[in-house]
Amino acid sequence: xxxxxxxxxxxxxxDLEQSPTxxxxxxxxxxxxxxxxxxxxxxxxxxxxxxxxxxxxxxxxLGRKAIAVNVSDVEAMGAVPVSVVVALALPxxxxxxxxxxxSAGVREECARSGVSLVGGDLSRSESITVCxxxxxxxxxxxxxxxxxxxxxxxxxxxxxxxxSSAGLTVLQRGFGSPKELVVEHQCPTVPYGQGRVAAAxxxxxxxxxxxxxxxxxGHLAEASRVAVDLETDAFAVTDAIARVCAAxxxxxxxxxxxxxxxxxxxxxxxxxxxxPEGWLRVGSVLEGEGLTVNALPWQGAxxxxxxxx
Numbered sequence: 001x002x003x004x005x006x007x008x009x010x011x012x013x014x015d016l017e018q019s020p021t022x023x024x025x026x027x028x029x030x031x032x033x034x035x036x037x038x039x040x041x042x043x044x045x046x047x048x049x050x051x052x053x054x055x056x057x058x059x060x061x062l063g064r065k066a067i068a069v070n071v072s073d074v075e076a077m078g079a080v081p082v083s084v085v086v087a088l089a090l091p092x093x094x095x096x097x098x099x100x101x102x103s104a105g106v107r108e109e110c111a112r113s114g115v116s117l118v119g120g121d122l123s124r125s126e127s128i129t130v131c132x133x134x135x136x137x138x139x140x141x142x143x144x145x146x147x148x149x150x151x152x153x154x155x156x157x158x159x160x161x162x163x164s165s166a167g168l169t170v171l172q173r174g175f176g177s178p179k180e181l182v183v184e185h186q187c188p189t190v191p192y193g194q195g196r197v198a199a200a201x202x203x204x205x206x207x208x209x210x211x212x213x214x215x216x217x218g219h220l221a222e223a224s225r226v227a228v229d230l231e232t233d234a235f236a237v238t239d240a241i242a243r244v245c246a247a248x249x250x251x252x253x254x255x256x257x258x259x260x261x262x263x264x265x266x267x268x269x270x271x272x273x274x275x276p277e278g279w280l281r282v283g284s285v286l287e288g289e290g291l292t293v294n295a296l297p298w299q300g301a302x303x304x305x306x307x308x309x
Contacts, residue, residue: 019116021082021137031118033083033135040079040136040143044070048127056171059098061186062130063105064112069210070134071113072190072263076208078144078199079136081192083118084110086132089125105187113192141199149205149224149268155283156275158198159191159264160184161213161235162255166244169255173248178240188263194278198267201276206267212258214298217266218291224268227288229295230257234282257293258301 018025024032046052046066057065067084074081086106090099110117115134166178167185176182198206205224207216214230221228237245237252245252268285275281291298 017116018118019082019114022116022118025116025118026120031083031085033118035082035135035137036139037141038138038143040074040077040138041133042070042073042077043131043133044073046130048129054128057186058105059101060105060108062128063102063107064109065105065187066130066132067106067109067113067115067134068188068190069261069263070132071109071115071192072188072208072210072265074134074136075190075192075195076144076206076265077136077138078141078195078203078206079138080196081113081115081134081136083135084115084132085118086120086130087123088120088131089123089129091126091128092124094128109187113190144195144199144203144206144267146205146207146220146223149220149226149228149285151226151285151287152271153204153268153285154271154273154275154281155217155228155230155266155268155285156279156281157209157213157264157266158194158276158279159209159262160189161209161257161262161264162241162252162259163238164188164261164263165212165259166241166255168261169244169248169250178243181240181244185261188261190263191265191278194265194276197276198265198269198279201269202273203267203269206265209262209264209266210260212260212301213262213264213266214257214291214293215260220266220268221285221289221291224285225289227286227290227292228283229286229292230283232257232294234280253293254300257298 071081163184167181207220209216217228
């Protein structure tokens with residue numbers, strides 16, 4: 001890449017818009033932020049060959065996805081996302097246009113999610129790795145953790161479930177349709193703002209659905225020391241997912257309940273709370289431990305595990 005590291009940094013950070021929380025943005029040893037109350041901080045990586053393939057995902061889509069999957073975790077705490085820093089490791093010989101398009105995707109998703117890019121790092125590597133840290137502020141509210149669910153409460157979700165994993169199945173078969181599923185795998189549609197909405201409505205526990213609904217609910221149930229039962233009648237099987245199932249012989253519940261990289265939100269609410277608009281009741285919190293589906297043990301994988309054998 002012509003121009004070197006510092007020329008690339010200037011191109012990535014040129015004319016970045018900053019929010020009022022940014023006192024000092026890119027260009028110094030660290031950014032300086034003015035936050036309202038406690039802060040939520042999270043980080044996530046996207047590694048070439050593990051989370052994405054260049055022949056399946058454009059650099060613009062990867063830039064958007066890198067921001068989306070991190071900001072989703074801030075949303076899941078009930079915080080207001082405000083800033084991100086992006087660390088990028090690239091192989092020598094990568095086209096300058098790749099960096100420009102990636103940067104455009106980052107800027108696009110920052111605008112969608114309401115965050116400012118305030119800094120980051122660049123390095124050389126054999127393959128592309130993106131690491132993003134996202135920061136949110138609570139503005140006087142209390143964090144919504146995984147450990148607050150109680151028996152008798154309702155389980156609800158907000159966002160698209162199963163679309164990403166169905167899209168991955170389509171790509172693995174060498175096809176590009178249904179396009180809406182493929183696009184969702186390339187970059188998830190995060191329900192921005194809904195974490196704060198859920199917190200204000202009385203959510204007692206909440207998580208980002210990244211490894212699969214069952215897998216992530218398992219973490220929530222363990223942290224809260226409760227059991228959870230999901231009801232498949234509550235979910236709608238979209239026409240696009242039904243078409244993939246018809247072509248592959250797979251069950252839609254493998255996608256909807258155990259598919260990864262959805263980046264929807266799942267939360268528990270007291271039984272007498274009216275769910276906010278956009279949230280769907282899908283199950284119940286019970287005494288005990290573990291997960292069931294329609295009151296029966298789930299047969300099959302519950303979601304993605306990087307180190308499962």
